[in-house]
Amino acid sequence: MSQYIFDLGISANQMQRYYQGQVQVVVVRSLQGKVIHLHPRFLRPFVSANGVHGRFKLTLDLNGQFNELIKIS
Incomplete structure (x- = not known):
């Protein structure tokens, strides 16, 4: 699995x-x-009235497919 912070x-x-x-x-x-192309649907849980702001950790599976996105700050 690969993890990326952004x-x-x-x-x-x-x-x-x-x-x-x-x-x-x-x-x-x-x-x-690394440049990452992320579908906006993965951001829906993090949308507020101000948009989406913060530091996130993206985890991809062994095939490079989306596994998890969490907000870390």
């Missing part, structure tokens, strides 16, 4: 573009330097 700051207005289907993926750079 910081995310998406405003509520920006998140609206994902919900409207205008944007298909969230692109982030992990603290390790």
